[in-house]
Amino acid sequence: MDFATVLQILDSTVRLATPLLLACLAGLFSERAGIFDIGLEGKMLASAFFSAAVAAVTGSVWLGLGAGIAASLVMAAIHGAASISFRGNQLISGVAINFLAAGLTVVIAQTWFSQGGRTPSLIGAARFEPITLPLAETLQPVPILGPIYHELISGHTLPVYLAFALVPVSWWVLYHTRFGLRLRAVGESPEALDTAGVSVVATRYAAVAICGVLCGIAGAYLATALQAGFVKDMTAGRGFIALAALIFAKWRPWQALGATLLFGFLQAIALRYQNIDLGGVVVPVQVMDALPYVLTVVILAGFVGRAIPPRAGGEPYVKER
Amino acid sequence: MAGAAGGQRVPAIELRGISKAFGPVQANRDISLTVMPGTIHGIVGENGAGKSTLMSILYGFYKADAGEIRIGGQPNQISDSQAAIRAGIGMVFQHFKLVEPFSVLENVILGVEDGRLLRPSLARARGALKRLAEDYELHVDPDARIEDLGVGMKQRVEILKALYRQADILILDEPTGVLTPAEADHLFRILENLKSQGKTIILITHKLREIMAITDTVSVMRRGQMVATLETAQTSPGELAELMVGRKVLLHMDKKPAAPGRTVLAVENLRVTDIDGVERLRGVSLSVRAGEILGIAGVAGNGQSQLLGVLGGTLRGSGTVRIEGREIDLAARDAGQSRRAAGIAHVPEDRQREGLVMEFLAWENMIFGYHHDPACQRNRALMDNAAIRAMTAERMARFDVRPPDPDLPARSFSGGNQQKIVLAREIERNPALLIVGQPTRGVDIGAIEFIHQRLIALRDAGAAILLVSVELDEILSLSDRIAVMFDGRIMGERRPEETDEKDLGLMMAGMRGKAA
Numbered sequence: 001m002d003f004a005t006v007l008q009i010l011d012s013t014v015r016l017a018t019p020l021l022l023a024c025l026a027g028l029f030s031e032r033a034g035i036f037d038i039g040l041e042g043k044m045l046a047s048a049f050f051s052a053a054v055a056a057v058t059g060s061v062w063l064g065l066g067a068g069i070a071a072s073l074v075m076a077a078i079h080g081a082a083s084i085s086f087r088g089n090q091l092i093s094g095v096a097i098n099f100l101a102a103g104l105t106v107v108i109a110q111t112w113f114s115q116g117g118r119t120p121s122l123i124g125a126a127r128f129e130p131i132t133l134p135l136a137e138t139l140q141p142v143p144i145l146g147p148i149y150h151e152l153i154s155g156h157t158l159p160v161y162l163a164f165a166l167v168p169v170s171w172w173v174l175y176h177t178r179f180g181l182r183l184r185a186v187g188e189s190p191e192a193l194d195t196a197g198v199s200v201v202a203t204r205y206a207a208v209a210i211c212g213v214l215c216g217i218a219g220a221y222l223a224t225a226l227q228a229g230f231v232k233d234m235t236a237g238r239g240f241i242a243l244a245a246l247i248f249a250k251w252r253p254w255q256a257l258g259a260t261l262l263f264g265f266l267q268a269i270a271l272r273y274q275n276i277d278l279g280g281v282v283v284p285v286q287v288m289d290a291l292p293y294v295l296t297v298v299i300l301a302g303f304v305g306r307a308i309p310p311r312a313g314g315e316p317y318v319k320e321r
Numbered sequence: 322m323a324g325a326a327g328g329q330r331v332p333a334i335e336l337r338g339i340s341k342a343f344g345p346v347q348a349n350r351d352i353s354l355t356v357m358p359g360t361i362h363g364i365v366g367e368n369g370a371g372k373s374t375l376m377s378i379l380y381g382f383y384k385a386d387a388g389e390i391r392i393g394g395q396p397n398q399i400s401d402s403q404a405a406i407r408a409g410i411g412m413v414f415q416h417f418k419l420v421e422p423f424s425v426l427e428n429v430i431l432g433v434e435d436g437r438l439l440r441p442s443l444a445r446a447r448g449a450l451k452r453l454a455e456d457y458e459l460h461v462d463p464d465a466r467i468e469d470l471g472v473g474m475k476q477r478v479e480i481l482k483a484l485y486r487q488a489d490i491l492i493l494d495e496p497t498g499v500l501t502p503a504e505a506d507h508l509f510r511i512l513e514n515l516k517s518q519g520k521t522i523i524l525i526t527h528k529l530r531e532i533m534a535i536t537d538t539v540s541v542m543r544r545g546q547m548v549a550t551l552e553t554a555q556t557s558p559g560e561l562a563e564l565m566v567g568r569k570v571l572l573h574m575d576k577k578p579a580a581p582g583r584t585v586l587a588v589e590n591l592r593v594t595d596i597d598g599v600e601r602l603r604g605v606s607l608s609v610r611a612g613e614i615l616g617i618a619g620v621a622g623n624g625q626s627q628l629l630g631v632l633g634g635t636l637r638g639s640g641t642v643r644i645e646g647r648e649i650d651l652a653a654r655d656a657g658q659s660r661r662a663a664g665i666a667h668v669p670e671d672r673q674r675e676g677l678v679m680e681f682l683a684w685e686n687m688i689f690g691y692h693h694d695p696a697c698q699r700n701r702a703l704m705d706n707a708a709i710r711a712m713t714a715e716r717m718a719r720f721d722v723r724p725p726d727p728d729l730p731a732r733s734f735s736g737g738n739q740q741k742i743v744l745a746r747e748i749e750r751n752p753a754l755l756i757v758g759q760p761t762r763g764v765d766i767g768a769i770e771f772i773h774q775r776l777i778a779l780r781d782a783g784a785a786i787l788l789v790s791v792e793l794d795e796i797l798s799l800s801d802r803i804a805v806m807f808d809g810r811i812m813g814e815r816r817p818e819e820t821d822e823k824d825l826g827l828m829m830a831g832m833r834g835k836a837a
Contacts, residue, residue, distance in 0.1 A: 178434040178442075185420045185431055192418040195380075196432025196482075197403030311421065319382065 003144075007151045009268050014152065014160060015226060016271070017264025019044065019218040019235075021163045023242035024249070024256045025170050026214035032174065032251055033207030034187035034312040036090045039079050039097035040215055041239025047072040047219025049105035052119040052230035053112060055126040061224050064126065068223070069216030075101065076212025084204045087316030098239075106232050119223075119230040128157035128225035159221040164257070166214070171253040183207050187310035190317040200317050215239075237293065244296045250307050262299075266292035331394040333358040333490055333521040334379070339388035341374055348374040350545040352388070356538075358489075361512060361522045363532040363553070366542030367565055367765040368736060372525050373415075375542070376492050380412045381405040392490070406433070411483020415494040417475050421468040425461055425478050426450070429485050446485060453484050457514050458507070473504040480511065491515065492523045497531060501620050502793065502826030509535050527766070529558040530794070541565055566767045576777045579801040582611035583645070585785035586632075586754050591640035593627040593809075601627040602638060603809035609754065609785040614776065616800030616817075617789040620829050624809035625789045626670060629758045632787070633667035634660040635675070645753060661690055666747035668740075670758030670789070676743040677731040684713035684727035687746050720745040721771060737768030744772060748779055755779060756787045761795060773799060793822055807831045 023040045030037040047068035055064025075097050082093035106117040113119055136154035140146045174180035182203050185193045190200045222238075223230045241263050248262075249255035270291050276283040334356040341349040349371045356362045366372045378385045381399040390397050392408045399405050405412075419428050426446050427439075435442040447463055454460045461470075461477050470478070476496060483491055493512075497505040512522055512535060524536060532539050533553060540550040541564040549564050563569055586609040593602040602624045609615045619625055630636030634656030642649045644663045653659045660667070669675035677686050688697050688709055696712070699705040713727040720741045722734070731739060740760065747755060760776065761769040776799060780786055790796050796803055797817050805812045805828035812828040827833070 176439055178437050178439060181427060181431060181434065181439055185423065188422060189418065189420045192420045192428070192431065195382075195402055195412065195414070195418040197381075197401060197406050198432045 003147070004151075007147055009265075009272055011152050011155075012268035012271060013261060013265040014156065015264075016267045017260045018160045018163045019222050019226065019238050020242050020245060020260040020263055021257060022159070022166070022214050022218035022221065023239055024245045024260050025163075025166055025253065026211040026218065027243055027246045028170065028249075028251055028253060028256055029183070029207050029214070030211035031246065031313055032187045032310055033183050033204050034190060034310055034315065034317075035080070035083055035204055035208055035211075036094070036314045037079065037208075037211060038091060038094035038240070038243060039075065039101075040211075040242055041235050041237065042094075042098035042101035043072040043075045043212060043215035044219035044222065044239055045098075045101040045105055045233070045235045046075050047216040048223040048234055049109060049119070049219075049230045051216075051220035052122060052223035053109070055122055055224050056113075056120045056229070059124070059126050061122075061126055061128055064224050065217070065220045068220035069213055072216030072219060073209065073212040076208050076215070080205050080208040083316060084201055084208070087318060090314050090316075102233060105230070109230060109232075117232045122224060122228045126224065127228055128159060128221070130155045130157055131161070157221070157225040159217055159225055162217065163221075167253050167257045174253065179206070184310075187312055190312050191319075194317070194319070204317075241292070241296055244300055247307050247309075248299060251310065263292060263296065266295055330357060332356060332391070333393060334523075335389075335391040335394075336375075336379070337389040337391075339375065339378060339385045339390070341371075341378060341383060341385050347545050349378070349385070352542075352545075352547045354540060354547060354550070356490075356521055356523060358393075358521050359516060359519050360537040361516055361524060361535055363536035363539040364523060364525045364542060365527060365529065365532055365539060365561055365565055367527070367767070368763060369544075369765075370542040370565070371545040372542050373494060376412065376494060376523070376525060379405070380410060380492065403432075406486050406488075409487060409489040411480075411486055411488025411491050413476065413479040413483065413491065413493045413496060415496075415498065417479055419467045419475060419478060422466060424464050424466055425470075425481075426463045428467060428478055429463075429482050433486055449485055450481060453481055456518070457484070457511055459484075459511060472499040473501070473507070476500070476508065477511075488520075490521045490523070492525070494525045495527070496524070497526065497528065498791075499621065501829050502822050503830055505531075528794075529561050532561065533558060543567055562766060566765075568767075574773050574777060574798045576799075577781065579613045579780065581613040581801070582783065584608050585611050585645055586787065587641075587643040587646075588632075589641045591628070591631060591638055591642065593624075593631055593636055593638040595627070601809050602631070604640070605806075605809070605811055607804055607811060609787050611753075611785050612780055612783050613801040614780050614786040614788055614799050616796040616803045617787065617806055618793060618796045618803055618825050618829060619791070619806035621791050623806045623829075625806055626758070627809075628806070629667070629670060629756055629789055632660070632665060632756050633657070633669065634665075657690060658693075661750075664753030666750050666752035666755045668743050668747050668755065668757040668760060670762070672736075672739055672743050677739060679732040680730055682728055682730055683717065683722075683734070683742055684710045686731050686742055687713040687716065687727070689746065691746070691750070716745040716749055717742070720775070735765070736762075737764040737772075740764055740772060741768065744775060748775060751782075752784060754785045754787065756789075758789045759791065760788070761790075761792065769795075793825060796825075797822075805829055 023044060027037055027040050050071035051064040051068030054067035055061050079093050079097055082088040083090040109117045109119060133154035136150045140150040174184060182193060182198055186200055186203045194200050222234055245256060245259035245263055248259040270288045274285045274288055332355045336352060336354040339349055339352040352375060364372050377383045381402045381404050390399055397408050399408060426443050429450065430442045430446045435445060450463050459477050459481055461474055461481065467475060496508060500508060516522060526532060536553045538550060539553050541548050541561060543565060589606045591602050591605040592600060594600050605628060617625055627636060631638040638651055642651060644665065649663055650659065673679055697704055697709055710727045714725065717725040717727065722738045722741045760772050776786060788799060800817055803815045803817055803820065805825055807829060808831060813833065
């Protein structure tokens with residue numbers, strides 16, 4: 001394996017890790033506030049469709065992104081209302097959102113575009129274009145570092161840079177601001193926050209809204225940057241892998257970066273080596289495609305150690321009598 | 322009005338005609354209360370008397386249906402906790418409202434941060450805690466995580482939280498329930514100290530001894546009403562108990578001296594390791610004879626639960642346990658059944674989790690663990706529900722369970738009546754050995770008296786009883802011998818007449834106590 005191949009795989013890792021990272025951070029904000037969210041998948045899917053649809057119609061990726069975020073926020077609002085205001089079961093609400101998104105996107109796509117549940121392919125300004133960082137071309141001849149900068153660091157789309165920048169931002173917000181303190185508190189002990197005179201409901205809605213925005217960006221990235229348009233079920237379980245990464249990361253931002261890069265790397269490997277010939281035995285492509293998911297299970301079952309979720313997670317807050 | 326009184330001080334708290342209903346339940350009925358600044362005011366009452374509801378109204382957790390609240394002479398709606406905090410009211414709840422993985426500092430500033438960023442708030446709180454620690458003997462490591470602190474320390478953090486919020490009025494709800502006697506003494510010193518600095522303190526407790534020891538005035542609540550407010554110096558525990566229950570109550574059990582017979586339970590070198598690999602029982606040996614009560618005293622979490630668990634069959638351990646000379650297989654698969662077959666009856670510590678199925682009806686609960694009993698069976702396949710119902714009704718009458726209706730779910734009974742159901746189930750088996758955990762936790766004074774009488778009666782009938790309780794009063798009044806547990810070991814054994822709270826308290830804190 002030569003240096004160029006390694007760079008390509010890593011480059012692909014970064015691109016594939018981006019939606020996972022955004023969704024993982026989205027889940028992190030929600031679950032740290034005590035709202036479990038298995039509806040990351042559905043929110044991303046809704047956003048993927050609406051961003052692609054609006055971008056296709058208007059030709060503007062920015063309007064697409066806005067529509068995607070809005071769609072995801074609507075889903076988040078449903079989950080928030082069900083689990084915060086109506087104190088429903090958060091898992092059931094999340095499952096409902098996944099079903100809702102999976103069905104609605106295809107039906108609406110068929111009605112609007114009549115292309116078998118797809119949106120038209122996006123071209124030009126309807127997609128996020130790669131950004132060439134300053135001096136990338138100039139520095140390319142520099143050995144080792146030149147190609148790394150040119151191939152790996154430069155040349156990604158805006159959401160990729162945004163996702164990576166959100167890691168330190170999330171860390172800072174969670175651990176250095178009043179909002180972060182309250183958000184973490186409401187996930188651990190809502191009654192402590194309530195007796196301190198801070199609204200549990202408002203804090204949790206804020207967290208769920210952040211989750212909606214981040215899932216929206218993740219979905220828009222899938223449809224308008226990683227690929228050129230929406231296809232049925234295009235999230236392909238990324239929401240669930242992001243949840244797995246979240247547990248693997250023990251609900252912490254920097255660890256979330258590491259975990260999603262690992263899962264992104266597994267996907268990149270599967271994408272690159274579709275058929276591996278092991279001296280006569282050919283490993284079929286399906287095995288390679290399944291590998292990230294299999295490893296997800298293995299990692300979660302065996303390597304996480306003791307992951308302690310936020311203590312009030314999944315529990316609606318009811319004032320005791 | 323207060324101004325017109327001229328020279329007379331304005332009350333710190335004045336409640337007038339407070340009423341609050343939850344659906345059909347009238348939790349507070351036309352309550353009036355006046356507390357003067359710089360005093361310690363006690364509020365006593367049985368469970369469900371409405372003490373906590375009243376304090377929650379004062380802290381803005383609930384809104385009163387009717388009535389007026391005045392803080393420092395000013396009418397104040399107290400619409401939420403934030404308003405209560407602004408009015409200078411701080412509350413130390415019975416179940417601490419702390420964020421476990423947070424540091425002490427983070428807990429202290431939560432909700433009263435100085436700005437959007439934490440750093441300046443944390444720095445200011447650090448300085449403030451240092452001053453408070455010096456002023457009030459409230460020393461806590463500001464950087465410690467709450468989950469690493471003991472209950473006494475957690476309580477200090479709660480008090481610090483209130484003081485950091487500039488509370489002038491401090492409400493403490495059952496503050497000593499989880500403390501060792503030494504910790505409780507320290508708490509009372511802190512409270513005296515706060516009082517001398519002009520703070521007003523409201524102490525909610527069911528321990529009349531504490532009321533007598535520390536309060537200046539005391540109010541008694543019964544069934545949602547304020548039945549009396551008295552000067553503590555002018556009253557007695559007997560009078561307060563009578564006011565609480567509405568009839569005469571025996572505060573001390575009259576019991577005959579024990580007549581211990583053969584050894585029923587013999588435990589040697591019992592060890593239990595929990596799921597985290599921590600050894601919770603470190604070689605416990607003890608014995609209980611027929612016709613005597615062995616009381617196990619200790620602060621919660623020193624291995625008493627594990628002792629009950631192994632003897633009751635819910636935990637596995639190593640060592641030997643003999644019942645009337647026959648060794649019990651500690652690794653048996655049907656541990657619960659084999660224990661019962663050997664003559665052990667178990668009244669678990671947590672009746673709601675281990676003793677009852679809360680959604681099941683009283684008669685269904687009455688046969689748990691004994692459903693293979695021929696009396697419960699019509700034939701090999703069917704249970705005889707009618708017979709079980711009749712038996713339950715009869716037992717409920719004998720154990721004064723109210724209401725005596727076998728068809729009500731367990732959850733609809735009060736704590737004391739739930740406990741009576743469990744006791745009826747276990748005692749009616751005439752066990753050779755009864756193991757009881759916290760028999761009167763969360764139980765009304767009237768029911769406590771009844772439960773204690775039943776236990777004594779069972780002892781007099783020749784059963785051996787192992788009693789685990791964190792209530793020293795209960796241990797002292799019921800036990801014929803007292804063993805103190807600390808850190809998974811028996812620290813020592815005493816006879817109740819040759820010991821006192823101080824001596825037991827030392828052993829509960831891991832010291833050997835006075836020479837026996």
